[in-house]
Amino acid sequence: MNAPLRIAIAGLGTVGTGVIKLLDESGELIAQRGGRPIEIGAVSARNRDANRGVHIDRFKWWDDALALAEDPDTDVFVELIGGADGIALQAVMAALRSGKHVVTANKALIALHGVELARLAERHKVALRFEAAVAGGVPIIKTLREGLVANRISRIYGILNGTCNYILTNMEATGRDFHAVLSDAQAQGYAEADPAFDVGGIDTAHKLAILSSLAFGCETDFASIYIEGIENISAHDIAVVGELGYRIKLLGLASMTEHGVEQRVHPCLVPLNRPIAAVDAVTNAIVVDTDKAGRIVLEGPGAGQAPTASAVMADLVDLARGHVHPAFMVPADRLKPMSPSPMEHHVGAYYLRLTALDKAGVMAAIAEDLAEEGVSLASIIQRGAEHLETVPIILVTHECQESVMKRALARIAAHDSIVKPPRMIRIETL
Amino acid sequence: MNAPLRIAIAGLGTVGTGVIKLLDESGELIAQRGGRPIEIGAVSARNRDANRGVHIDRFKWWDDALALAEDPDTDVFVELIGGADGIALQAVMAALRSGKHVVTANKALIALHGVELARLAERHKVALRFEAAVAGGVPIIKTLREGLVANRISRIYGILNGTCNYILTNMEATGRDFHAVLSDAQAQGYAEADPAFDVGGIDTAHKLAILSSLAFGCETDFASIYIEGIENISAHDIAVVGELGYRIKLLGLASMTEHGVEQRVHPCLVPLNRPIAAVDAVTNAIVVDTDKAGRIVLEGPGAGQAPTASAVMADLVDLARGHVHPAFMVPADRLKPMSPSPMEHHVGAYYLRLTALDKAGVMAAIAEDLAEEGVSLASIIQRGAEHLETVPIILVTHECQESVMKRALARIAAHDSIVKPPRMIRIETL
Numbered sequence: 001m002n003a004p005l006r007i008a009i010a011g012l013g014t015v016g017t018g019v020i021k022l023l024d025e026s027g028e029l030i031a032q033r034g035g036r037p038i039e040i041g042a043v044s045a046r047n048r049d050a051n052r053g054v055h056i057d058r059f060k061w062w063d064d065a066l067a068l069a070e071d072p073d074t075d076v077f078v079e080l081i082g083g084a085d086g087i088a089l090q091a092v093m094a095a096l097r098s099g100k101h102v103v104t105a106n107k108a109l110i111a112l113h114g115v116e117l118a119r120l121a122e123r124h125k126v127a128l129r130f131e132a133a134v135a136g137g138v139p140i141i142k143t144l145r146e147g148l149v150a151n152r153i154s155r156i157y158g159i160l161n162g163t164c165n166y167i168l169t170n171m172e173a174t175g176r177d178f179h180a181v182l183s184d185a186q187a188q189g190y191a192e193a194d195p196a197f198d199v200g201g202i203d204t205a206h207k208l209a210i211l212s213s214l215a216f217g218c219e220t221d222f223a224s225i226y227i228e229g230i231e232n233i234s235a236h237d238i239a240v241v242g243e244l245g246y247r248i249k250l251l252g253l254a255s256m257t258e259h260g261v262e263q264r265v266h267p268c269l270v271p272l273n274r275p276i277a278a279v280d281a282v283t284n285a286i287v288v289d290t291d292k293a294g295r296i297v298l299e300g301p302g303a304g305q306a307p308t309a310s311a312v313m314a315d316l317v318d319l320a321r322g323h324v325h326p327a328f329m330v331p332a333d334r335l336k337p338m339s340p341s342p343m344e345h346h347v348g349a350y351y352l353r354l355t356a357l358d359k360a361g362v363m364a365a366i367a368e369d370l371a372e373e374g375v376s377l378a379s380i381i382q383r384g385a386e387h388l389e390t391v392p393i394i395l396v397t398h399e400c401q402e403s404v405m406k407r408a409l410a411r412i413a414a415h416d417s418i419v420k421p422p423r424m425i426r427i428e429t430l
Numbered sequence: 431m432n433a434p435l436r437i438a439i440a441g442l443g444t445v446g447t448g449v450i451k452l453l454d455e456s457g458e459l460i461a462q463r464g465g466r467p468i469e470i471g472a473v474s475a476r477n478r479d480a481n482r483g484v485h486i487d488r489f490k491w492w493d494d495a496l497a498l499a500e501d502p503d504t505d506v507f508v509e510l511i512g513g514a515d516g517i518a519l520q521a522v523m524a525a526l527r528s529g530k531h532v533v534t535a536n537k538a539l540i541a542l543h544g545v546e547l548a549r550l551a552e553r554h555k556v557a558l559r560f561e562a563a564v565a566g567g568v569p570i571i572k573t574l575r576e577g578l579v580a581n582r583i584s585r586i587y588g589i590l591n592g593t594c595n596y597i598l599t600n601m602e603a604t605g606r607d608f609h610a611v612l613s614d615a616q617a618q619g620y621a622e623a624d625p626a627f628d629v630g631g632i633d634t635a636h637k638l639a640i641l642s643s644l645a646f647g648c649e650t651d652f653a654s655i656y657i658e659g660i661e662n663i664s665a666h667d668i669a670v671v672g673e674l675g676y677r678i679k680l681l682g683l684a685s686m687t688e689h690g691v692e693q694r695v696h697p698c699l700v701p702l703n704r705p706i707a708a709v710d711a712v713t714n715a716i717v718v719d720t721d722k723a724g725r726i727v728l729e730g731p732g733a734g735q736a737p738t739a740s741a742v743m744a745d746l747v748d749l750a751r752g753h754v755h756p757a758f759m760v761p762a763d764r765l766k767p768m769s770p771s772p773m774e775h776h777v778g779a780y781y782l783r784l785t786a787l788d789k790a791g792v793m794a795a796i797a798e799d800l801a802e803e804g805v806s807l808a809s810i811i812q813r814g815a816e817h818l819e820t821v822p823i824i825l826v827t828h829e830c831q832e833s834v835m836k837r838a839l840a841r842i843a844a845h846d847s848i849v850k851p852p853r854m855i856r857i858e859t860l
Contacts (some may be wrong), residue, residue, distance in 0.1 A: 020579060022722060025578060025582075026582065026722075029582070030579065032760050033579050033760055034579065035755065035758050040833075064592070067666075079598060081743060126635055131577075136474060136723070136724075137578075137581075137720075137722065137723025137724060137726065138723070138726060139572075139573050139576070139577025139578070139726075142569075142572065142573075142577050143572075143573070143577075146569070146572060146576075146744060146747070146748060147569025147572050147744050148463065148567075148569070148740065148744070149463050149571075149743070149744055149747045150452060150460055150739070150740045150743035150744060150747065151456075151457060151567075151740055152456065152459070185849075207717075224554065275705065275708060276724070278705060278708075290567070290740070291736075292456075292567065292736040292737060292739060292740040293567025293568070293730060293731065293736070293737045293740040293741070294567060294730055294731035294734075294736075294737055295731070296564075296567065296568060296569075296728070296729070296730040297727070297728070297729040297730065298726070298727070298728055298729075299705075299727040299729075300723060300724055300725060300726040300727065301723065301724035301725070304724070305721045306721075306722040306723070306724070307722060307724055309580070310578065310580045310581055310720070310721065310722040310723040311723070313579065313580035314576060314577050314578070314579055314580060317576070317579045317580065321753065321755050322752070322753075323751070323752075323753055325465065325751050326465075329463050330462050330463055334462060354826060398659050415550060
C-alpha cells in the first residue's frame with residue numbers, strides 16, 4: 001500500500017465530525033478502494049473541548065485554522081468552517097499558497113470566490129474540490145465535470161435546499177402556515193436558528209451559482225442570480241395550486257437563452273405529474289438537460305452529517321488516486337465571464353393571487369388590465385369570501401414575458417379595489 | 431495544449447459512428463475540458479464501405495480488429511464490436527497486452543470476462559473502462575467507483591433495459607399483448623431482430639453483474655444470477671395489477687443478505703407510488719442504497735447513439751486526464767469471490783394468476799394448499815369468466831420464502847381444476 005494521504009480538518013461541526021467518524025468506521029475499506037490510506041494528521045476548531053462523540057486527542061491540534069492551513073505535514077486542507085469570507089477564505093488561500101490541495105463543503109465560499117480560488121490552485125498546481133458543497137452525498141459536481149464532460153448543457157435545475165423542501169412538504173401535508181412549520185422545523189433541527197439563508201433562497205442560489213458555472217463554462221456570478229424565497233407562500237396558495245394540478249417547490253434554475261444565462265431561484269408551480277414534484281422532504285434532485293446524454297436526473301439526501309462526509313471523502317479519494325484537474329473543468333482563465341439574462345426577459349406562465357373588494361366590476365377591470373398589456377388568461381378561480389368584504393381571486397396566465405407581467409401587475413395593484421399587494425408565483429412546466 | 435490522446439475504434443456500428451460524430455461536433459470543447467485533444471487515429475469494422483453518415487477515409491483502416499488492437503500509434507483501444515467472446519475478447523486482450531488502455535461499451539464482455547480483463551490491465555499498468563456498458567449516458571459506473579467510494583452498499587437495483595421498459599410501458603398504454611407490441615418495437619427500431627437478449631432478461635443480467643461487482647467488491651458472477659424475462663407477461667396481468675395499485679417493471683436487483691449476495695432479474699410488481707414505477711419508455715433508472723450517502727437515484731436515457739457515445743467519451747476524457755485505477759475499484763486480486771444467495775432463500779410477496787375450472791370447491795382447495803404450506807393471502811380477485819368453463823383467479827400473498835411459495839404452487843398446479851400452469855410474479859415494495 002502506498003503512503004497515506006495526510007489531511008488536516010478545519011472546523012469540527014457536524015460535517016467535520018462526520019468525516020472523522022467516517023474514517024473511523026470505513027477507513028480500511030476506503031484505503032483499499034483509493035489505493036492509499038487517508039489519515040487525519042491535524043485539526044482545528046473553535047472549541048477544543050466540545051462534546052463531539054469522537055476522540056480528537058489523537059490529532060495534532062491547532063487553535064488557528066490559518067496555522068493549520070500551513071501545517072507542513074499536510075497534503076490536503078479540508079475546510080469545513082463555513083462562511084463566504086473571513087477565516088474560511090483566508091485559510092483556504094493560505095493552504096493553496098502553501099501547495100496543499102483543498103477540499104471544502106463551503107458553497108458560499110465557492111459561489112463567491114470559487115474562480116479566484118481555482119486560479120490560485122492552478123498556479124500552485126494543486127486541486128480545489130467541492131463535491132460536498134452541492135446536494136450532500138449526490139455526486140452532481142463529479143457528474144458535470146466528468147460524467148457529462150462531452151455534453152453541452154442547455155439547462156440545469158433542481159431542488160437544492162432540503163430545509164425549504166421540508167417546509168413546503170410539511171405545509172402541504174398539515175395545511176399549516178409557513179411560520180408555524182418553520183418553528184417546528186427549527187425545533188427538530190431541520191432549520192437553522194437563523195433561517196434566512198435557507199428560506200430566503202440564498203443557499204439555493206449559492207449552489208446554483210456553482211452548478212451554472214460548471215454547466216456553462218462561465219465564471220460564477222452569484223450577484224446576477226434572481227432570488228426569491230418561500231417566506232410569502234401561504235397555506236392557501238398550497239391548497240389552491242393542488243386543485244390546479246400543481247405543487248409548489250423552491251427551484252434553482254439556470255438555462256442558456258438567446259439573451260445569455262438566466263439564473264433564478266424562486267418558488268415554482270410544478271405540474272404534479274413531473275418527477276420533481278414528487279421529491280419530498282429533505283431530498284435534493286437535480287435535472288440536467290444535455291445535447292448528447294439526454295436528460296439526466298440525480299436524486300438523494302441533500303444534507304446531513306453522513307451524506308456530506310461521503311461527498312468530502314469522494315473528493316479525498318480522488319486526490320489519493322492522484323486526480324488533479326481544474327476546479328471548474330476548464331482552467332479558470334478560460335472560463336467566460338457570465339453573461340446574465342435579466343429577469344425582464346424571462347418568459348413563463350404565472351399564478352397570481354389577488355385580494356379584492358367583493359364588489360361589481362373588479363374582475364372586469366383586472367381582465368382589462370391584463371388584456372391591454374397582452375397577458376392572456378388560462379384560468380380564473382374566484383370562490384368564497386376571505387373576510388366579510390374581500391374575495392381571493394386566483395389567476396393563471398398563459399406564457400408571457402416577465403416585464404409584461406410586471407407592468408400588468410402594477411396596473412392591477414393600483415386599483416382601489418385591490419386591497420393587498422398581489423402575489424405572483426411563476427409556473428414551470430419543465 | 432498537451433499531446434493528443436490517440437484512440438483506435440474497433441466496430442463502427444451505431445455507437446462507433448456516434449463516437450466519431452461526437453468528436454466531429456464537440457472535439458474542441460472536449461479538448462478544452464480534458465486538457466488534451468482526443469484524436470481518432472485508426473478504425474476497423476466489418477464493412478469499410480457501409481454508409482454511416484461520417485467520413486472514415488481520414489483514419490487509418492485495419493481490416494482486422496486484432497491488428498488494430500496492436501496499432502503502435504494508439505493510446506486507447508475502443509472496443510465497440512460487441513459479443514462476450516470471439517473477436518471482441520481477443521482484441522481487448524491483445525490491446526491490454528500491448529500496453530493500451532481499453533474503453534468498451536460491451537456489457538456481455540465485462541459481465542463474463544471483466545475480472546480476468548481487469549487483472550490483465552493491472553498487470554500492464556493500463557486502464558479498463560466501461561461506463562457505456564450500463565445505462566447509456568447515465569454515469570452510474572463512475573458514481574459507484576468514485577462518487578460513492580466511501581459507502582457500503584446494501585442494495586442496488588434498477589430498470590436497466592430500455593427495450594423491455596418500452597414494451598411494458600406500451601402494453602400498458604395500449605392494452606395490447608406482448609407479441610404485438612414487440613413486433614411494433616422491432617419495426618420502430620426499439621427492439622433487435624433477435625430480441626431474446628433484451629426481453630429474456632439477459633441484457634439486464636449482464637449489467638446487473640457489473641453493478642453488483644462494483645457495489646459489493648466481488649468478482650462478477652453472471653452464472654449465479656436468477657433470470658426471468660417478460661415474455662410471459664400478459665395484457666391481463668398488466669390491467670389487473672394496475673387495479674391493485676402496481677405497475678410491472680423488469681428490474682435487476684442485487685442485495686447483500688445474510689445468505690450472501692442475491693442477484694436476480696425478473697418482472698416485478700412495483701407500487702405505483704414508488705418513483706421507479708414512473709420510469710417510462712426507454713429511460714433507465716438505478717437506485718443505490720448506501721450506508722452514508724443514503725438512497726441515491728440516477729436516471730436518464732439508457733441507450734441510443736449519442737448517450738452511449740457520451741459515456742464512451744467520459745471514459746476517454748478521464749484517460750486524457752491521466753486517471754488510471756482498478757476497473758472494479760479495488761485490484762482484481764482483492765475482489766472476493768461472489769457468494770451467491772440462491773433464490774430459494776428469497777423472501778417476498780407474490781402475485782399469482784391461476785386459470786381454474788368454474789366449479790365449486792376450487793377456491794377452497796387452493797386456499798387449503800396455501801395455508802398448509804404457510805403462505806398467507808393479502809387479497810383475492812375472482813371475477814368474470816375467461817372462457818365458458820374457466821375463471822381467472824388472482825391471488826396476492828403476504829411475504830414468504832420463495833421455496834415455500836414454489837412448494838405451494840406445485841400443489842396448486844397439480845389439481846385437475848387448474849387448467850394452465852400458474853403464473854407467478856414477484857412483488858417488490860422497494
